[in-house]
Amino acid sequence: MNRTLDLSTATWRKSSYSDGGDNNCVEVADGYPGVVPVRDSKFPAGSALIFGTASWSAFVDGVKDSL
Numbered sequence: 001m002n003r004t005l006d007l008s009t010a011t012w013r014k015s016s017y018s019d020g021g022d023n024n025c026v027e028v029a030d031g032y033p034g035v036v037p038v039r040d041s042k043f044p045a046g047s048a049l050i051f052g053t054a055s056w057s058a059f060v061d062g063v064k065d066s067l
Contacts, residue, residue: 007037007048014041 010029018025018041024040029048036056039048051059 005032005035005037005048005050010037012039012041012044 011031011053012027012029014025014027027041027044028037029037029039035054036051036053037048038051038056040046
């Protein structure tokens, strides 16, 4: 199944670890059941990566464990 999300009205938020800077940040959009859209804040008009919620949670947990 090919699923395309309409992200034109997405509300994006930066990572809490971005320290308010404009470089090297990721942004995520909430409100999409089952998936987490992620984009590079330096290229907001670029493509977003879409992760399943379980995969995204495992990634975030891994990052937290490495700090």
